Amino acid sequence: MRPQAIAIGLTLLAGLIHTGYAQNTTGTTAPPSPGKKYQARAPRTQTFGAEAFGTSKQTTIRWLGFAGFLVNARGTTFMVDPVLEGFDMPVLIDAPITPKAIPRLDAVLITHSDNDHFSVPTCRDVAAVTSAYHSTRYVDSLMKNENFPSSGHGIGDTFSIGPVKVRLTPADHQWQNAYPGTARRYFKPEDYCGFWIQTPDGTIWAPGDSRLTPGHLSMLVPDAIFFDFSDSEWHFTFEGAVKVANAYPDTPLLLCHWGSVDAPDFTPFNGDPARLAKAIVNPGRIRVLAPGEPFMLKPLTKRK
Numbered sequence: 001m002r003p004q005a006i007a008i009g010l011t012l013l014a015g016l017i018h019t020g021y022a023q024n025t026t027g028t029t030a031p032p033s034p035g036k037k038y039q040a041r042a043p044r045t046q047t048f049g050a051e052a053f054g055t056s057k058q059t060t061i062r063w064l065g066f067a068g069f070l071v072n073a074r075g076t077t078f079m080v081d082p083v084l085e086g087f088d089m090p091v092l093i094d095a096p097i098t099p100k101a102i103p104r105l106d107a108v109l110i111t112h113s114d115n116d117h118f119s120v121p122t123c124r125d126v127a128a129v130t131s132a133y134h135s136t137r138y139v140d141s142l143m144k145n146e147n148f149p150s151s152g153h154g155i156g157d158t159f160s161i162g163p164v165k166v167r168l169t170p171a172d173h174q175w176q177n178a179y180p181g182t183a184r185r186y187f188k189p190e191d192y193c194g195f196w197i198q199t200p201d202g203t204i205w206a207p208g209d210s211r212l213t214p215g216h217l218s219m220l221v222p223d224a225i226f227f228d229f230s231d232s233e234w235h236f237t238f239e240g241a242v243k244v245a246n247a248y249p250d251t252p253l254l255l256c257h258w259g260s261v262d263a264p265d266f267t268p269f270n271g272d273p274a275r276l277a278k279a280i281v282n283p284g285r286i287r288v289l290a291p292g293e294p295f296m297l298k299p300l301t302k303r304k
Contacts, residue, residue, distance in 0.1 A: 096292025
């Protein structure tokens with residue numbers, strides 16, 4: 001993997017990591033092949049096309065696989081952490097759309113530089129139809145190297161995408177500093193972020209990759225969470241994800257960071273929705289979306 005790639009657990013993945021794996025479509029939580037450890041898998045991909053980017057009277061969210069999402073907020077379109085091609089580990093899903101089929105994007109938002117979030121191939125191939133890229137100041141420096149129309153922001157800063165207001169939220173994910181040789185620089189907390197996204201139809205919280213902090217449990221109540229429940233020490237951990245879910249007991253949880261990468265021994269990618277459903281309050285709000293499946297954002301009627 002490139003230095004930018006996730007390197008935690010390299011010994012577990014030494015026999016898996018390389019480029020050029022073909023993607024394939026699978027069903028949900030299929031049983032493992034003989035001799036292979038079980039891994040939950042995403043539902044079968046639902047492809048979409050230009051219609052997903054058109055004018056609208058509502059806000060529609062589509063999971064793209066990995067940690068990526070497409071949001072169409074009444075015609076304003078943006079993607080968060082899209083990985084639609086070029087990933088350097090074996091993949092379990094088909095992308096719901098190819099970059100060349102995307103007609104337009106008002107923005108791409110990137111939470112951090114790991115290549116399962118900042119896919120340089122994807123960002124390059126949508127650059128011709130993308131008006132702006134937004135991230136932290138460090139990731140902005142990488143984007144400017146690619147000549148993307150990018151802007152860098154500090155934690156707490158806000159920016160607008162048409163009628164959509166976005167604020168960067170803190171994240172704690174400096175895993176590179178704990179593994180000498182995986183990076184050429186010292187990473188700072190402000191190199192990573194989440195996004196608090198206010199649309200005309202409600203708020204979305206995309207926490208990004210982060211260890212659990214007290215601030216994650218004291219946000220305003222969002223109307224949807226892009227929910228990472230992987231059991232990694234550099235993410236919430238499973239127990240931490242349960243705490244986050246229970247801190248916002250009515251908020252729909254749009255599951256991500258699971259079911260996309262064939263790495264059953266690698267904790268950042270091997271979450272199981274069935275396990276999550278047994279552990280949280282109000283499990284009916286879990287949304288096990290297929291890649292490409294639409295979800296309509298609505299404001300909650302219950303608040304803290």
